[in-house]
Amino acid sequence: MxxxxxxxxxxxxxxxxxxxxxxxxxxxxxxxxxxxxxxxxxxxxxxxxxxxxxxxxxxxxxxxxxxxGHEVQDLNQLNAIHIAGTKGKGSTSIFCEAVLQRLPVKAIPATRSQELTVGVYTSPHLVEVRERIRLNGRxxxxxxxxxxxxxxxxxxxxxxxxxxxxxxxxxxxxxxxxxxxxxLLAYHVFLSERVDVAVLEVGMGGRFDATNLVPKPTVCGITSLGLDHQAVLGNTLREIAYQKAGIAKARVPLLTVTQPPDATDAIVQAANEAATTVTCPPSFTRYTNADQIHVGIAGTHQRSNAELAVALVLTWLRQSPLKTRLPELSEPLIQLPDFVLQGVAAARWPGRSQTVVTTNPTITWHLDGAHTTESIDACITWFLQHAKLNEPTVLLFNCSRGRQGSDMLAQLAQALLLRRVPIVAAVFCPNITQRLDGQNHTVTKHQQLAEPQSNAVAWQALYNKASRSCTTHVCLSIDRAVAWIQALGNPALTPTQVLVTGSLHLVGGVLDIVQGSPFISDAVNNGTKSIM
Incomplete structure (x- = not known):
C-alpha cells in the first residue's frame, strides 16, 4: 500500500x-x-x-x-536488556549496543551471521522519528x-x-x-527482524511504561535518579524511584548505579516485591586494565553510565548460551575483555556532550540535552571543562512545559557568572522546527511561546541582580534562533561559541540546521532547508 x-x-x-x-x-x-x-x-x-x-x-x-500478530510471551524472544532511570538511560543503552556489536566472532554460533543482531529502542529522537528504532547501530x-x-x-x-x-x-x-x-512498532520490528537482543529504554517511569510489557527480560538496569515527571510519578524521590523500579521481574537480575538513600530503599522494596535482588555495577577501577578504558561519550558523568552498561552486557552474556564460548568472562573477572574496551570507546550518542564547529561564521556549538537540574549540573561541568571561557558566548535554551526551567537557568547563571564566562546574549525559543516529525500538536503555538518568554524574563532578572549586562532575545522557532545567532554582526557581540542545552528536541533541531543529520544511515539532510 x-x-x-x-x-x-x-x-x-x-x-x-x-x-x-x-x-x-x-x-x-x-x-x-x-x-x-x-x-x-x-x-x-x-x-x-x-x-x-x-x-x-x-x-x-x-x-x-x-x-x-504477536503474543505478549513472544516478547521474551527479544532477550531484552531493560533500562529505566532519570538521566543517562539513552547513553547507557548506546554503550550496551556498542559493546554487544563487538562480540568476538568465536562467540557467535555458526548458524548466525558474523555478528549479533542488536535492536535498540530509545526516546526521544533528535531529528527523525526513525532514530528511536535501531538495528545494528543504525x-x-x-x-x-x-x-x-x-x-x-x-x-x-x-x-x-x-x-x-x-x-x-x-x-x-x-x-x-x-x-x-x-x-508497539519497535516490538514488531525487532520480532520480525529476529534480533538476538533488544535494548529497551523506558520512556517515562517504568511500572506502567509501554516497554514494561516484556514479561521476562534477561537483565534490568536503573540509571541515576532525580526529580522528574512529578505530576505522573510522584512528588518525592522515593515515589519516583518506586515507579522506575517497577521494571523489576522475578528472578531477573536488577542492577542500579549508586542512588540517594530514599531511592535505594524504594528500589530494594520494589525488587523484594518482584522476588529479585539488586546489585551495583563494579567500578572500572577494580579491573587491572582500568588505564585502558576510554569512554567514547564525553562528560565525566558518562563513566557511571558506561560502568552500568558493561555490567548489564556481562550479566546478559552470562545468562545466555553464548557464555560457554567466552571463558574469559568467568568470575571473578580480573580484567575487561578487548571487545568491551572497544565498545565503550566506540560509543557515540549525538546531542549529549557534543561539540560541532561551523564556518561562515565560525562558531563552536556545545550541545548537551539536559532536562533536569541534575543533568544541568553535568552539562555545566562538561562545558566549563571544554569551552574557551574567555570568548564571547551565547546561551540557547528551552525546556518543555512542566520542567524546572527557572531552577535550571539559576544553576546556569550562577556557574557562568562565577567563572566570568562572557555571555553576550541569551536566546530562548520553543521546540518549533520546520520538520514534519518535529511538530508538536499537543499544545498551541501560544502555549509553546509562553515558556521561552517566561525563561527570558527569569534570565534577565538573574543578570540584573548580578549587575551584569546580557542581551536577551526570544525567537519563534529553532530555525529563527540559529539564524539570529549567526547574524549577530556587532564585532563586540559576535559569538565564537554557543551553549545549547535544555530540551533534547532543541538540541536535535540545532544539530539538523548546523550540520545536517547526526546519523549516517539514510542521511536526513538530503533536501532543501530554509531558515524561517
Whole structure:
C-alpha cells in the first residue's frame, strides 16, 4: 500500500514545514503518527477518579500487540536488556549496543551471521522519528520504518479510530498514544527482524511504561535518579524511584548505579516485591586494565553510565548460551575483555556532550540535552571543562512545559557568572522546527511561546541582580534562533561559541540546521532547508 503525501515546502497548522526529499510513504507515516499526539483535553477525559489510565493503556497495548500478530510471551524472544532511570538511560543503552556489536566472532554460533543482531529502542529522537528504532547501530531505514509502521497502523489504529472518544469506562480499549504506538512498532520490528537482543529504554517511569510489557527480560538496569515527571510519578524521590523500579521481574537480575538513600530503599522494596535482588555495577577501577578504558561519550558523568552498561552486557552474556564460548568472562573477572574496551570507546550518542564547529561564521556549538537540574549540573561541568571561557558566548535554551526551567537557568547563571564566562546574549525559543516529525500538536503555538518568554524574563532578572549586562532575545522557532545567532554582526557581540542545552528536541533541531543529520544511515539532510 502506498500513501501519497506532499514532499516539498508546505504548511502544517499554518507553520512552514520543509518536507525533505524522502519517500511519500515515509512522510505519510510521520503525518499519521503525529495524529496520535495526545492533547490536554483528551488527557483530562482520561484522568477520572478511581481510574488508573496508565495501567489501562498498558493493558490495551497487550490487545494491540495481538492484533499486530504477536503474543505478549513472544516478547521474551527479544532477550531484552531493560533500562529505566532519570538521566543517562539513552547513553547507557548506546554503550550496551556498542559493546554487544563487538562480540568476538568465536562467540557467535555458526548458524548466525558474523555478528549479533542488536535492536535498540530509545526516546526521544533528535531529528527523525526513525532514530528511536535501531538495528545494528543504525536507525532503521525510511523504507523499513514505513513498511512496519503501516503493518501496525492498519491492524491497531484503523479499527479503533474512535477508541478515545467519550468518557472512558473500565475495560474499554484505549487507542495507543504516540509513544505507545512507537513501542508497539519497535516490538514488531525487532520480532520480525529476529534480533538476538533488544535494548529497551523506558520512556517515562517504568511500572506502567509501554516497554514494561516484556514479561521476562534477561537483565534490568536503573540509571541515576532525580526529580522528574512529578505530576505522573510522584512528588518525592522515593515515589519516583518506586515507579522506575517497577521494571523489576522475578528472578531477573536488577542492577542500579549508586542512588540517594530514599531511592535505594524504594528500589530494594520494589525488587523484594518482584522476588529479585539488586546489585551495583563494579567500578572500572577494580579491573587491572582500568588505564585502558576510554569512554567514547564525553562528560565525566558518562563513566557511571558506561560502568552500568558493561555490567548489564556481562550479566546478559552470562545468562545466555553464548557464555560457554567466552571463558574469559568467568568470575571473578580480573580484567575487561578487548571487545568491551572497544565498545565503550566506540560509543557515540549525538546531542549529549557534543561539540560541532561551523564556518561562515565560525562558531563552536556545545550541545548537551539536559532536562533536569541534575543533568544541568553535568552539562555545566562538561562545558566549563571544554569551552574557551574567555570568548564571547551565547546561551540557547528551552525546556518543555512542566520542567524546572527557572531552577535550571539559576544553576546556569550562577556557574557562568562565577567563572566570568562572557555571555553576550541569551536566546530562548520553543521546540518549533520546520520538520514534519518535529511538530508538536499537543499544545498551541501560544502555549509553546509562553515558556521561552517566561525563561527570558527569569534570565534577565538573574543578570540584573548580578549587575551584569546580557542581551536577551526570544525567537519563534529553532530555525529563527540559529539564524539570529549567526547574524549577530556587532564585532563586540559576535559569538565564537554557543551553549545549547535544555530540551533534547532543541538540541536535535540545532544539530539538523548546523550540520545536517547526526546519523549516517539514510542521511536526513538530503533536501532543501530554509531558515524561517
Amino acid at each position: 502506498t500513501r501519497d503525501y506532499q514532499a516539498s515546502l508546505g504548511m502544517v497548522d499554518n507553520w512552514p514545514v520543509v518536507f525533505m526529499a524522502a519517500s511519500s510513504e515515509f512522510l505519510s507515516a510521520v503525518r499519521d503518527l503525529n495524529l496520535l499526539q495526545t492533547n490536554a483535553e483528551v488527557l483530562a477525559k482520561c484522568k477520572q477518579p478511581g481510574v488508573n489510565f496508565q495501567l489501562a493503556a498498558l493493558e490495551s497495548l497487550r490487545v494491540h500487540l495481538k492484533r499486530v 536507525p532503521i531505514s525510511r523504507t523499513l520504518f514505513s513498511r512496519y509502521f503501516y503493518e501496525c497502523w492498519d491492524r491497531a489504529i484503523v479499527p479503533y479510530q474512535d477508541a478515545t472518544k467519550g468518557t472512558y469506562q473500565p475495560g474499554d480499549l484505549l487507542r495507543p498514544g504516540y509513544f505507545q504506538f512507537l513501542t
